[in-house]
Amino acid sequence: MSAATLKRAGYWTMHYAIIALYVAFALFPLYWLFKVSLTPTKLLYSEGVRMWPSRTTWENYGFVLTNSDFPRFFLNSVIVSVSTAVLVTVVASGAGYALSRFRFRGKFWLVGLMLITQMFPLVMLISPIFRIFTPLGLTDSLLGLIIVYTAFNIPFATFLMQSFFDGIPKDLEEAAMIDGAHRFTAFRQIILPLTLPGIAATLGFVFTAAWSELLFALMLISKTDASTFPVGLLTFVSKFSVDFGQMTAAGVLALIPACLFFFLIQRYLVRGLTAGAVKG
Template identity: 45%
Template sequence: MSADVMTRPRSRAAVPAGARRRRSKRKDPGRVLRLYIPLGLYLVFTLVPFYWMLVFALRPAGSTDPVPWPITFEHFETVWNDIGYAVFFKNSVIVGVWSLLFTTVIAVMGGYALARYRFRGRSLFMVVLLCTQFIPGAMMLIPLFSIFKSLGLINSLGSLVLADTVFNLPLSIILMSGFISAVPFTVEEAAMVDGCTRFRGFLAIVLPQLRPGLIAVGSFAFIHTWNNFLFALMFVSKQDSFTIPVGLSYTIGEYSADFGALAAGGVVAALPVVCVFAVVQRYLVHGISAGAVKG
């Protein structure tokens, strides 16, 4: 099957030939029924909840207007300054960025080993990586808590960086090895023949071509870490170490009458990940197909 893929002339985007042919039949009335109506309905389902959150976040308290006008930022001031989202946000950024860095660097190393070397224990390593996907984070809470306690990492953001990195790693390595396999080895070999060390060759030849992979894996790690709730709830109990999801869960519990604050907190929680996701979404789809094709 991969031979088919290789010999197929590369079109700019992965548009199926069927779709290209159908473009000539623009006035197909079935297209509206088949394509635009379901898509429109699904867009409503996806976007109404987001819109509803924005409405609550932007309109004054007590208003029931379905359109947030006049716009007010009072709820954002409340959550950012009074409830402490400024601190939660900072903590989430710290944990997210460190976990992103660790995950990406270690995934490049592991992915390179899987993509370029045939070594004893390679398939065992793969099986272990896949098996980790069956481990429920919720059920690891008890043992991880006692490990972090003995390491003195309870209430420190370090425990979250560590735990999130560990849970991000397996899928990241598999994804990354797919990306590295897609870079032809011959180019790297040529560099080595020219006297480059393997490491120099990797930095000069492979790394620049790995940009989509780095973006996909990095954003994947960041989003997962940003969203992780259970570890943060369990390992951190001091309010100045809370991350965004923990802060948000307390807002849900304590401010359940103050929907404006809840919605504004939600917007603060959503904004970074939704923006990251909008930018990297196409790399993610490509990354998964690259990983899947190479198996």
């Protein structure tokens, strides 16, 4: 073997070793979560920490799905996340279209305002929003959460939609408008169908963001009936901090919808992250 071949072999060994470390680092915590959720409670204490329990069980999932409030939390989270995703996508399509196709007075300020909202600490809105929402009956209500999450996600979604509209030639709706169609008709019938992938990506991003939100849900919701999954799980953890199997089983369930959407939007990750470079 020549020195060059040896060097190449060394390079690729290093390469795959580094890659393997990254994959392990990314997946091990999730593997462990899943492992604990399958471990019978007795073995958890008697066997100590080991890579795989001697016996596995779905009991924890059974308990979480039938004997707890988690199905309710799950449903609440689905309602909030789906409504937020749809509402944000509708509103952000309009705003993204305006930013992509028009020059208008105040555009600079609108963009500036949206950028600033990505920079300031949302946590400082917790007290005033709580005080404004209480007399309106929007605390302990899913509607209140939907309104808050919609507003928070609009700026990012607008930039994302704008980047998709920018990729569609202007001539398309101009041709339709010369043929006598109103711009809104052209927008609805020609442009929107072409942005379907963009719309799907926006729906996915916003759904995931709403599904994960914790702080405002904690503050605005105190009734179990109206709790979302993050609040339900955190309350459960602080109340029954020794039922590791059930806690982790609930955690795995919370992961499912977010991961589903992640695989749907994976193709658009780069665009999403560059559009909202400030946001996770």
